[in-house]
Amino acid sequence: MSSLQGCCTLCSILMLIGGNLAVLVKIHQDSVNGTEGQSVLLPVSYRLHSAPQYPMRIAWNSSNVQDEFVTCTLGKCSLDAGGAPSSCSAQTFYRGKYRGRTKLFPANGSLLLSDLRLSDSGVYSVTFKPSHQTFHITLTVHKQRSTPEPPGGNLAVLVKIHQDSVNGTEGQSVLLPVSYRLHSAPQYPMRIAWNSSNVQDEFVQLVTCSVLNCSVGAGGAPSSCSAQTFYHGKYRGHTKLFPANGSLLLSDLRLSDSGVYSVTFKPSHQTFHITLTVHKQRSTPEPPVDPKNPDPTHSYVIGICSSVSLLLLFLLFCCIWHRGAARQQKRRIIKQQQASSVEESHMESPVVMDMATIYARVGDSFEQSQQRPTPEVVYASLTSPGPPQQDTGLYHLLV
CATH class of the missing domain: 2.60.40.10 (Immunoglobulins)
Known part of the structure; x- marks a missing residue:
């Protein structure tokens, strides 16, 4: 067990x-x-x-x-x-x-x-x-x-870029973070457009969004926006724009997605830029392997594989040892049984011999005892000196 x-x-x-x-x-x-x-x-x-x-x-x-x-x-x-x-x-x-x-x-x-x-x-x-x-x-x-309203109120939309440089990994997702606030009555429809200039200096139109109406909070932050969004070109299917803040999500990144991304708010015609760098998916976890400082994750994997091999060898050794111990135990039991049989046979032989000797001696004593002789009948004639009138007769004596 x-x-x-x-x-x-x-x-x-x-x-x-x-x-x-x-x-x-x-x-x-x-x-x-x-x-x-x-x-x-x-x-x-x-x-x-x-x-x-x-x-x-x-x-x-x-x-x-x-x-x-x-x-x-x-x-x-x-x-x-x-x-x-x-x-x-x-x-x-x-x-x-x-x-x-x-x-x-x-x-x-x-x-x-x-x-x-x-x-x-x-x-x-x-x-x-x-x-x-x-x-x-x-x-x-x-x-x-909250930001003070611009003098004259000529800027209805205040845009903020949270990061001007973003890194991503091939095959993963990345968010280009943008936010805006409305400080005066906006002119609907408001338009948000994303474009990119990739490493080949190709200008690509990605997304255009027409914001038809939004609820505006106390600080001018929009929410619950009704909008119509259109995705263009090769980015269709792996981009998503959020009308309430203007941020752009890129999924399933490719190395060719690296470049400068621009977002424009109209009718105010404000344009802002974010640089995206897409890194190649590496076969081992970052950082790169240094010969002087080996990757700990790589060592961890090797250690686990070695442990698995040792465990398998230990299991094999346990199975072989268990089987050998079982065979040795079986042989010991057989030897004990054989020894017990020999001892019992030795113990039974003297008893049989003694009994045979006793029977033999008793038989000898009977054979050696003298047999009693067979009785013999002897006939004799006796004459008694008595008076004549008495008859004489024949008498027998058993000897």
Whole structure:
């Protein structure tokens, strides 16, 4: 029973190690800042290095809620040479107060939060199952600052670029963060247009959005906008614009997406620029491998593989030892049984011999006893000297 329990424990360890090796998860930022009313991306990516166990589950949780507010079940994904998934078939469910303003991307696990609130600040956790790997990202939402209205009120739209330079990874997603506020009665329809100039200096029109109407908060931040959005060219299908803040989300990044991206607000004709650099998906986790300082993740994988090999050898040794011990025990029992049979046979032989001797001696004593002689009859004539009138007779005597 102990050997069976040991085998089961070892199999469980191997399954756990194999599951952890199948999915390599990377958190690009462990701390992210956002602004009230805007959008923010919690960036995650993962790669599959062995045959994944489908269905695979991705779940997001927050310190602000008790239960998971986003769960995604992956049915199957296409994998490139580096193990990066794409074209995933998935079912995603949104729950609680985050429903309607969250979006999860199955191909990388990243989570987009829109219409941020101050109460959204907290620690967000993403878990990959069945490997049960959990990672954490801290989100801090800052209050929307009020800016004095420009003199004369000639600028109805105040635009803010939160980052003028953004990095992304091939096959992943990235958010080009923008926000705007309305300080006077805007002229509807308001137009937001995104263009790019890539590394080949090609000018590409990406997205145009006509904002028809918006609700405006106390600080001038728009919300609940009704808009018509059009996506153009090669970016159709992997871009998304958010009318309430003007930010642009790029999914399934390619190396050719690197370049300068421009956003223009009309009729005010304000244009702002953000530089995007897309890095190649590497076969090993960043940073690059240095001969003097080997990649700890690479060493970790080698260590786990070595441990698996040692465990398998240990299991093989245990099986061989157990089988040999069983055979030796069996031989010992057989020898003991044989020895017991010999001793019993030796004990029975003197008893039989003694009994035969006794019978023999008793027989001899009977044979040696003298037989009594057979009685003989002797006839004799006796004459008694008595008176004559008495008859004489024949008498016999038994001797």
